[in-house]
Amino acid sequence: MPMRRRADPVRHPVFARCYDKLSRGAERQGAGDHRREALAGLSGRVVEVGAGNGLNFAYYPPEVTEVVAVEPEAHLRGIAERAATSANVAVRVVDGTAERLPLDSAAFDAGVASLVLCSVADQRQALGELSRVLRPGGQLRFYEHVRSADPRQARMQRAADLVWPRLAGGCHTSHDTVAAIRAAGFWIEAVRVFRFPDTKVFIPASPHAIGRAIKPG
Numbered sequence: 001m002p003m004r005r006r007a008d009p010v011r012h013p014v015f016a017r018c019y020d021k022l023s024r025g026a027e028r029q030g031a032g033d034h035r036r037e038a039l040a041g042l043s044g045r046v047v048e049v050g051a052g053n054g055l056n057f058a059y060y061p062p063e064v065t066e067v068v069a070v071e072p073e074a075h076l077r078g079i080a081e082r083a084a085t086s087a088n089v090a091v092r093v094v095d096g097t098a099e100r101l102p103l104d105s106a107a108f109d110a111g112v113a114s115l116v117l118c119s120v121a122d123q124r125q126a127l128g129e130l131s132r133v134l135r136p137g138g139q140l141r142f143y144e145h146v147r148s149a150d151p152r153q154a155r156m157q158r159a160a161d162l163v164w165p166r167l168a169g170g171c172h173t174s175h176d177t178v179a180a181i182r183a184a185g186f187w188i189e190a191v192r193v194f195r196f197p198d199t200k201v202f203i204p205a206s207p208h209a210i211g212r213a214i215k216p217g
Ligand SMILES: C[S@@+](CC[C@H](N)C(=O)[O-])C[C@H]1O[C@@H](n2cnc3c(N)ncnc32)[C@H](O)[C@@H]1O
Pocket: 010, 019, 023, 049, 050, 051, 052, 053, 054, 055, 056, 070, 071, 072, 073, 076, 096, 097, 098, 099, 113, 114, 115, 116, 119, 120, 121, 122, 169, 170, 171
């Protein structure tokens, strides 16, 4: 499959429509609790990359003064804009990619990456941008599906990635995202790894991680 170049626009109209429906179902099956866990305790100015249809907005604590939600896909951005109007905190939705954030450096107390680092065209560049816009000591909260620690399952994920990205808006199941966050210079303060959904038959996108990483001060 040809790699998407960093500057290419993100266009996944079919996936975007499916994701809006599927993600609302997942919300009731536990994803809502995961989002709450990932965002608990945040305060100040927050940048969320690849905000999708804005499902995180409902879970930001009142101590958050502003969320700048960056979303490149037009259909999902439209839904996020509507979700922003009923959020409990101030949310501004903007167009842009994680690899090139249209935002000032060191301007945010926290960054949020939720089910997005699997889909970006360049994970290293996206994490570099997140680091750039965070103030020293700022934190990155992540809720991502990740590479399995089990080598046999990780092989299955690599095989799945031959077709998965075509069906799921560019999402890859085999990325070692926690290692990539560390490699980008963040200090992993806390991480919880689990399977969701926790089915008997292994689903390549089921290993998840929720965590907190700090940009060194
Ligand atoms: C699986 S959805 C997750 C949406 C949302 N973050 C959530 O937690 O439900 C992946 C999102 O990543 C976005 N995306 C894909 N490539 C991106 C990029 N290069 N930069 C930022 N967002 C991107 C998609 O448009 C989509 O909204």
